[in-house]
Amino acid sequence: MTLSAAPHTSSDLWIPVTEEPEKRGRIFNIQRFSLNDGQGIRTLVFFKGCPHRCPWCANPESMSPRIQVIKRQAKCLSCRTCLQDPAECPSGAMEYVGEDVTLPELMTRLLKDEVFFRSSGGGVTLSGGEVLMQHAFAGELLKALRALGISTAIETAGDAPLSHLLALTENCDQVLYDFKIMDPQRARSVLNMNQPRVMDNFRALAEHGVNLLPRLPLIPGFTLTEENMQQVLDFLRPFNLAEIHLLPFHKYGEAKYPLLDKTYSMHKTKVPDAATIAPFYAMAEKYGYKVTLGG
Incomplete structure (x- = not known):
């Protein structure tokens, strides 16, 4: 194994780089007993790293591909025992993220x-971050789960080479596919997203018979407009x-920032209330969709 040092910041750690990076994955959370993000009871694996910069992101710890360190000041004993090493922190004030x-x-x-x-018809859903940033490892994980007859799904914004997407769908029962800002220029400037590629990849997956479930975050000032909804x-x-x-937009991740x-x-x-969401729900129903809020 060879090691290389990455630029150090106050919250990032140097990254071991192996000759076979696909043999390891970098995650930041495993969420058990989820009733969303696919059918039945599911376990979610959150992969670290995301190429996009959504201002409303509820998992800001997912953005950086690096292992990070956070410090909860309220739990800190100011004992200096840890010397900034979470493994030595006696109060748990410091912890690794990833x-x-x-x-x-x-x-x-x-x-x-x-x-x-x-028992529930559930399974495992790979989320992020953006799982496509670790497509090789994710593909091996999906293959191993599928071999055991466990249902698999991924959540993605679809902004990656099509070959990476297609490789994952070979062992994937469902793709939860997020649409965000539909205007290409604004998607690029706000989110760092290649919206034409997102749409082209969706078309290609549909042509390959992939089980697709589209999702739209309803974000005030960004996607919560009739124009954007109509474009979707x-x-x-x-x-x-x-x-x-x-x-619908929420602020559950605000404290992490x-x-x-x-x-x-x-x-x-402001978090949109039911009256604000209702017209968008009705627009989707008018097109004949079964509409789920959240999920």
């Missing part, structure tokens, strides 16, 4: 929930899909 796992290690952890997958619905019309998920020395730009944005 870990490297091998495929056998991760499978062992996921299979603890196998009985719930079998017009784009999806030819695919004759049965279901769409609408994801200062821990990562980040500014939460949505601080003054």
Whole structure:
């Protein structure tokens, strides 16, 4: 194994680089007993790293591909015992965000929930961050799960080479596909997203018979407009899909931003109420969709 040092910041750690990076994945959370993000009871694996910069992101710890360190000042004893090493922190005030796992290690952890997958028709969903940033490892994980008859799904914005997407869908029962800002220029400037590629990839997956479930976050000032919603619905019309998920804006991730020395730009944005969401729900229903809020 060869090691290389990456530029150091106050919250990032140097990264071991192996000759076979596909043999390890970098995750930051495993969420068990989820009733969203696919059918049945599911376990979500959150992969670290994302090429996009959505201002409303609820998982800001997912953005950097690096392992990071956060410090919860309220728990700090000011004892200086840790010397900024979370492993030595006696109060748990400091902690790592992110870990490297091998495929056998991760499978062992996921299979603890196998009985719930079998009994509920659930399974494992790979999320992020953007899982396509670690497509090689994710593909091996999906293949291993599928070999055991466990249902698999991924959540993605689809902004990656089509070959990476197609490779994952070979062992994937469902793709939860996010549409955000439909205007190409604004998607690029606000999100760093190649919206034409997102749409081209969706078309290609549909042509390959992939089970697609479109989702749209409803974000005030960005996607919560009739124009953006209409553009999504017009784009999806030819695919004759049965279901769409609408994801209303929330602020559940706001408290994480200062821990990562980040500014939460949505601080003054109001969470839309039911009356605000209702017209968008009705627009999707008018197109014949089964509409789910959240999910």
